[in-house]
Amino acid sequence: MATSIVIFLVAxxxxxxxxxxxxxxxxKVTAMVQWRVGPPWYQPLVDIIKLSxxxxxxxxxxxxxxxxLAPVIAVAATAVAAAILWHGLIRPGETFVGDLIVVIYxxxxxxxxxxxGAAASGNPHAAVGAAREMKLLLSYELPLLLVILVAVAKTxxxxxxxxxxxxxxxxxxxxxxxxxxALVVGIVCVQAKLGLVPFDLxxxxxxxxxxxxxxxxxxxxxxxxxARAMMLALLPLLLVIVFWGGLYTGAWWGYVSFVGKYxxxxxxxxxxxxxxxxxRIDQTLRLFWFGLTPAAIVAVILALAGISRGLTWL
Amino acid sequence: xxxxxxxxxxxxxxxxxxTGACNNCDIEVLELLTxxxxxxxxxxxxxxxxxxxxxxxxxxVCTRQAMPRLQEVYMQTAKPCVVLAIGAxxxxxxxxxxxxxxxxxxxxxxxxxxxxxxxxxVPGCPPKPEAMIDASVKAMGLLKTL
Numbered sequence: 001m002a003t004s005i006v007i008f009l010v011a012x013x014x015x016x017x018x019x020x021x022x023x024x025x026x027x028k029v030t031a032m033v034q035w036r037v038g039p040p041w042y043q044p045l046v047d048i049i050k051l052s053x054x055x056x057x058x059x060x061x062x063x064x065x066x067x068x069l070a071p072v073i074a075v076a077a078t079a080v081a082a083a084i085l086w087h088g089l090i091r092p093g094e095t096f097v098g099d100l101i102v103v104i105y106x107x108x109x110x111x112x113x114x115x116x117g118a119a120a121s122g123n124p125h126a127a128v129g130a131a132r133e134m135k136l137l138l139s140y141e142l143p144l145l146l147v148i149l150v151a152v153a154k155t156x157x158x159x160x161x162x163x164x165x166x167x168x169x170x171x172x173x174x175x176x177x178x179x180x181x182a183l184v185v186g187i188v189c190v191q192a193k194l195g196l197v198p199f200d201l202x203x204x205x206x207x208x209x210x211x212x213x214x215x216x217x218x219x220x221x222x223x224x225x226x227a228r229a230m231m232l233a234l235l236p237l238l239l240v241i242v243f244w245g246g247l248y249t250g251a252w253w254g255y256v257s258f259v260g261k262y263x264x265x266x267x268x269x270x271x272x273x274x275x276x277x278x279x280r281i282d283q284t285l286r287l288f289w290f291g292l293t294p295a296a297i298v299a300v301i302l303a304l305a306g307i308s309r310g311l312t313w314l
Numbered sequence: 315x316x317x318x319x320x321x322x323x324x325x326x327x328x329x330x331x332x333t334g335a336c337n338n339c340d341i342e343v344l345e346l347l348t349x350x351x352x353x354x355x356x357x358x359x360x361x362x363x364x365x366x367x368x369x370x371x372x373x374x375v376c377t378r379q380a381m382p383r384l385q386e387v388y389m390q391t392a393k394p395c396v397v398l399a400i401g402a403x404x405x406x407x408x409x410x411x412x413x414x415x416x417x418x419x420x421x422x423x424x425x426x427x428x429x430x431x432x433x434x435x436v437p438g439c440p441p442k443p444e445a446m447i448d449a450s451v452k453a454m455g456l457l458k459t460l
Binding site: 027031034035036037038039040042043046047049050052053054055056057203209210213214215216217218221 | 324355357
């Protein structure tokens with residue numbers, strides 16, 4: 001019990017620190033791409049401290065409970081997801097059955113809470129943002145679940161994160177045709193889940209004034225930003241665990257390659273963000289439903305065929 | 315408290331309010347984000363909502379139509395906040411003073427709802443980006459004394 005509490009606290013605080021560090025990497029790389037200098041390394045942390053010290057305003061039209069509770073639940077859900085993911089990565093032998101499903105649910109909660117908070121704020125811009133966030137959620141969840149199914153099928157139909165990691169000790173899921181398709185689709189879904197630029201239509205700054213976050217100020221906004229920073233650290237970690245073998249402890253280079261894969265996925269998210277324009281909601285839906293979902297289905301079929309014929313490369 | 319003020323000085327988020335400007339000052343405000351001036355070096359960001367902002371960058375003459383809106387935006391901004399009155403018009407209504415469609419000046423409009431508001435004046439038509447950076451740095455110095 002005591003160990004679990006310590007693991008939870010360390011994982012939550014560590015993920016927050018890591019997420020803020022990645023947020024700085026994101027802003028710095030963006031600045032370098034645009035030939036600017038960019039903010040100093042402590043900037044995301046300073047932003048959070050500043051917002052915590054500011055006034056927390058509530059609009060007269062808002063429903064107080066939902067409006068103030070939503071950011072708290074968003075941070076809490078990401079913290080729990082962080083604890084489960086890091087635990088599954090570091091001690092794969094001690095995870096519980098079905099923790100993959102729990103993580104997927106917990107990682108969906110920040111988006112749900114964003115919608116709840118936006119709807120509770122009673123602002124028309126926020127309502128438009130919440131509607132877009134909902135459509136975005138409906139478009140990316142299906143392909144994401146399908147590509148995770150590929151990994152689950154290829155690692156022996158187990159729903160334990162630890163089982164998925166240990167089953168990839170010989171060869172990770174991505175060393176196969178279906179695995180490569182699954183990882184590529186997964187990266188695009190993660191981009192949408194993070195709300196980064198091709199898919200940031202829920203908080204489009206110029207059209208709907210930060211959309212879902214328009215009425216949030218001070219500590220509530222800080223909590224949403226913390227939840228988003230933690231997601232920036234967690235979703236690439238989920239991809240590494242599920243598709244890329246997690247932390248391979250069999251050899252000394254396991255740790256090094258883990259850090260390399262992790263940083264590569266985060267850098268990829270930043271580069272996609274900097275080289276793409278924002279998509280409209282209909283373009284987003286078309287991309288996910290008619291582009292990525294069929295690709296994910298093909299990956300599932302290939303994976304199932306590979307299992308039944310005993311071909312690990314398929 | 316000292317930590318809070320330090321963080322506020324290091325991370326000023328700007329919301330841009332146009333109260334009837336000719337778009338000249340607005341272009342100069344956007345210039346601050348470009349590679350040449352890159353105000354993000356100081357942690358400053360242009361945000362989309364006054365609720366997120368620490369600095370209101372007000373441009374324009376403050377017409378009668380814009381007056382109540384400016385007051386509303388000021389009251390919606392989370393305190394503590396600083397107002398930057400940018401350009402000759404925002405400072406003293408410029409060449410439009412005593413015209414039929416004028417409200418009060420930007421500082422009087424804001425002081426009508428909050429007598430203790432912190433207002434920085436950036437004169438010029440339009441002011442140079444260097445002048446705006448100077449005003450931002452002075453605003454940070456002023457926040458230190460709060």
